[in-house]
Structure formats: C-alpha cells, structure tokens
Amino acid sequence: MGKIIGVANQKGGVGKTTTSVNLTYALTLLKKKALIVDADPQGNATSAMGIDKNKVKSGTYEVLIGGKPEESVVKAKYGDVLPSNRALAGALIELVELPEREYILRRALEKLKDKYDYIIIDCPPSLELLTLNGLVAAESVLVPVQCEYFALEGLSDLMSTVRLIKRKLNPNLEIEGVVLTMYDSRTNLSMQVAAEVKRYFKDKVTKTVIPRNVRLSEAPSHGKPVMAYDYASKGSQAYLALAREIIERNKKG
Numbered sequence: 001m002g003k004i005i006g007v008a009n010q011k012g013g014v015g016k017t018t019t020s021v022n023l024t025y026a027l028t029l030l031k032k033k034a035l036i037v038d039a040d041p042q043g044n045a046t047s048a049m050g051i052d053k054n055k056v057k058s059g060t061y062e063v064l065i066g067g068k069p070e071e072s073v074v075k076a077k078y079g080d081v082l083p084s085n086r087a088l089a090g091a092l093i094e095l096v097e098l099p100e101r102e103y104i105l106r107r108a109l110e111k112l113k114d115k116y117d118y119i120i121i122d123c124p125p126s127l128e129l130l131t132l133n134g135l136v137a138a139e140s141v142l143v144p145v146q147c148e149y150f151a152l153e154g155l156s157d158l159m160s161t162v163r164l165i166k167r168k169l170n171p172n173l174e175i176e177g178v179v180l181t182m183y184d185s186r187t188n189l190s191m192q193v194a195a196e197v198k199r200y201f202k203d204k205v206t207k208t209v210i211p212r213n214v215r216l217s218e219a220p221s222h223g224k225p226v227m228a229y230d231y232a233s234k235g236s237q238a239y240l241a242l243a244r245e246i247i248e249r250n251k252k253g
Contacts, residue, residue: 002033002116003250004109005176006138010158012125014146015181018216018226019242020122021048022235023142025225026243028079032117035073038084039105039134041091045122046083048220049076056085060105064091064133069108078225080116088130095129102129102169106137118246127161135162136169140176142246144210145197147183147190152197175201177249179242181210208242211235 007020020036027034038045039060043053051074058072060082074081095101109119123134135141141162145151166173178201184190198205210216216235219226227236 002035002113002119003140004113004119004121004138005246006121006123006134006141007144008123008131008135008141008158009143009145009155010125010127010131010161011146011150011153011155014125014151015144015210016125017044017048017122018220019142019144019179019181019210019239020120021045021220022216022225022227022239023243023246024118024120025049025078025227026239027118027120027247029227029240030243030247032243032247033080033115034118034120035080035082035112035116037082037105037109037119037121037134039088039121039130040084040124041086041089041130042124043084043086043088044220046081046085047223048225049078049081049083050223051076051081051083053083053085056083059083059085059088061085061087061091063108064088064104065094069112073112078228092129095133102132102136105133106170109137127157132165132169135165135173138170139172140174142176143178144181145178145193146181147193147212149189149193151193152200175204176246177206178204179206179208179210182212183209184212206242206245208238208245210238210242213238 213235215233219229
C-alpha cells in the first residue's frame with residue numbers, strides 16, 4: 001500500500017511545486033510507482049508534468065465533488081497525474097457546505113493507494129480548505145524551506161496547523177522532512193538559514209539540500225521535470241538524491 005505525502009508551505013515561492021513535481025518524477029525514475037495530485041488551483045504542477053491545464057476535463061476538482069478518482073488520473077509522459085484545472089478555484093466555495101469536507105480528498109485517495117508506492121500532493125501556498133484536505137489525506141508532510149531571509153516567517157504557523165490537524169483530524173500525520181531549497185553555498189545567508197532550520201527541526205531536516213540552479217527554473221517553461229530537461233544538472237541530481245533519501249527513510253520506518 002502506498003504512502004501519501006503532502007508537500008506544503010503557506011509561503012509562496014519556496015520551491016513547493018518544484019519539489020512536488022521533481023520528487024514524483026525522480027521516484028518514477030527509481031522504479032517506484034508514483035502519482036502527483038495537483039491540489040493547487042494555479043495548476044503549475046499539472047503544466048510542469050507536460051499537461052495542458054486548459055484542456056483538463058476531469059481532475060482534482062471533479063474528484064472533490066464526487067467523481068471517481070481512477071477516472072481522473074492522467075497517464076502523462078512524465079508520470080501519473082491527478083491534474084488541476086480552473087474549476088478547482090471554485091471548489092473552496094462548494095466544499096464549505098459539504099459534510100466532513102476536510103476528509104473528501106482522503107476518501108478519494110484511499111481508492112488509489114493500492115496502485116502506487118507514493119502519492120505526492122502539491123498543496124496550495126496557503127492554509128485553507130484545499131491545503132487542509134491535502135494534509136488530512138496525507139500520512140506525512142514534506143516542507144520545502146527557501147534559504148532566504150523570510151524563510152522562517154510563517155513556518156511556526158504551518159507547524160501549529162500540522163499539530164492542530166494531528167490532534168483533531170488526522171492523528172497519523174507526521175513530518176516527513178524539511179527540505180532546504182534554493183541553497184547557495186557562496187552566501188552567508190543560506191548557511192545561516194540552514195543552521196537555524198537545523199537547530200529547530202534537528203533530524204527532520206533532510207540530508208539532501210536543493211541548490212539554486214538555473215535548470216530548475218527553466219524546466220517548467222518547457223513542460224518538463226528537470227531530469228527530463230537536463231539530467232546532468234545539479235538540480236536533477238539533488239532531486240534524485242532526495243527521492244533516494246525518502247525511500248530510505250520509509251524503509252527504516
């Protein structure tokens with residue numbers, strides 16, 4: 001039975017979608033069956049996996065309002081995707097009125113767990129109902145943290161939310177890891193942020209650090225994960241290393 005990992009950080013621009021997409025594809029390259037669930041109305045993960053989000057007829061939105069998840073999964077060039085489309089933005093309004101609305105995605109993904117080793121949920125960059133659904137559905141949460149000045153701002157809010165969800169809605173939710181992104185070893189700032197994150201989260205910080213890398217920035221505009229765009233790049237090798245680390249951590253668990 002597969003493991004469901006939510007990738008979340010309420011702060012935008014920290015590499016959340018980049019991590020979701022490239023971790024999913026790296027797991028696939030490492031011979032694991034992986035699915036990415038795009039729970040963000042912006043649909044960037046869908047685009048980065050090579051799918052035209054404007055042509056998506058059935059995806060996360062349809063699943064949330066009662067569709068069959070297995071009918072909405074797209075077998076894309078770079079892996080299996082439960083895609084996002086414009087309609088997902090309207091799900092917030094529709095979900096509010098539904099009973100046990102926090103558990104809708106969880107129930108849907110339970111039907112897919114047996115088919116995958118890993119299901120990665122790309123949550124929106126905010127603490128609202130779609131993110132709540134993602135974290136209630138997940139068994140663990142992977143938190144990308146950008147190595148910049150405001151990186152730790154809001155992180156305590158996210159951790160408070162995780163603790164609240166664990167206490168009230170999903171007692172099995174754990175921290176999968178905290179991954180440092182956009183790391184530049186030439187700057188004191190990156191090293192200072194890394195030291196602060198490690199001081200706070202200790203062994204929850206992944207050994208793998210994602211460097212600031214131009215190929216990582218370029219790949220989404222080509223509708224590709226970075227490994228399909230430039231396999232030899234530092235960004236590609238970092239995400240392959242992160243995928244290996246996640247696999248190894250879950251063997252121990």
